[in-house]
Amino acid sequence: MQYVKPLHLFQNLVKSNASQGGRLLGLDVGDKYVGLAVSDLDNKIASPLSVLVRKKTNIDLVAHDxxxxxxxxxxxxxxxxxxxxxxxxxxxxxxxxxxIDDLSETGKLDGLKFTFWDERFTSKNVELLIKPLSLHPVLAKTVVDKFAAVQILQ
Known part of the structure; x- marks a missing residue:
């Protein structure tokens, strides 16, 4: 995996979309879960995708996913x-x-570019939005993780 600045990732994306296309995956990394969101084919809209369980012992499985x-x-x-x-x-x-370091060390994602984006308040914003829904705590957590990833990517 290779870190690039956000602007550089976007510029590469614009160039590659003109020729071959490609999408971005947003990650909200937490203690127990990694929320995922994916961009549309035009990279204009992010949608929630899923939540991966995160444990120190399953990094190879996460890399495979x-x-x-x-x-x-x-x-x-x-x-x-x-x-x-x-x-x-x-x-x-x-x-x-x-x-990210552990994921990179697996060697399974060599050549993939990534960047960091400020995530302050993303989870809190989603929590405030879904609070009136009174969801079960487990469901609420997965919703928060997925939609925080959407905010990161959007």
Whole structure:
């Protein structure tokens, strides 16, 4: 996996869409789950996709799931939510960085480009929106993770 700045990822996407197409996958990395969202074929609209269970012992399985999604959805890059904080390194930021490093070390996603995008308040925004729905806590968590990924990608 190769980190690129957001503008560079977008420029590559515009060039590749003109010739071969490609979509982006948004990731909201949490303690237990990774929320996923995918862009449409024109890369204008993001839609919730799914939630992957995240454990330290299943990184190879997660990488395999990403490989399947890359071929199935014609993905060309990842946009990973990252809690930027100018004052200090947030614990959540360390968690995201470790997840990406572990994923990269599997070697299963070599050549894939990714970038970080500010995710502050994405989960909180979704929580506030769905609170009136009184969803079961497990369902609420998966909805929050998927739609936070949508906000990151959108």
């Amino acid at each position: 990403f490989q399947s999604l890359i071929s199935e959805l014609s993905l060309v890059g990842f946009v990973v939510g990252y809690p930027f904080d100018r004052q200090r390194l947030a614990p959540d930021a360390t968690q995201v960085k470790l997840f």
